[in-house]
Amino acid sequence: MASLNVYSVLVVLFLTCGAVMATKENDQIIKENNCETKMGLPCVLEAFTSIFNTGSISNKCCDELVLLGKFCHSALVKRTLENALFKDLNPATIIAKSIQTWNNCLALINSPSPSA
Template identity: 85%
Template sequence: MASLNVYSALVVLFLTCGAAMATKENDHIIRENNCKTKMALACVLEAFTSIFETGSISNKCCGELFVLGKVCHSAFVKRTLENPLFKDLSPATIIAKSIQTWNNCLALIDSPSPSA
């Protein structure tokens, strides 16, 4: 019985340390890449809504997301998923929506604009 308690304590410690390390890693990526200064708040909200809720992202904000870069985009999504407020969301679903939003924006950026 004592070994079960020790084992449980080790599992909890491992999971807690892993989550703390992931948070520090994402924070480091965000800080090192100066991610917080690359998008206007309105576009951050559009991107958030398109990933974590039901919404779309405008062409203008797709351009800002592209400038933000995939590394910053991924770090922000992962850090948001670590927030206890979002514990009930499916990480797999959110990651899929994040990739879909990125790919949709990339397609908009890569497609030639209609001529005037």
């Protein structure tokens, strides 16, 4: 339960605190595309966990991630990496996990549904 609270705090920081440290390019993308309002908090938590820790992302949250869009997804991940709380993370590893999560979700969304 404590880890869920830690992740909740990190997600809130992910969504709100990085603005001061964000590059103008990422900030502009995030603001112009309303990136911070396109995913529900449970799915933000799942995506965050799958990228910044170890976890998986559900089909429902993959839908939300793909609807968020690649530009928003990339800008939010990059902005999070700029936050001092994440200075000890390897950016290349996080970017690779971010791309893997995106590609997995995109493949899932684009795959044909099994017939009933």
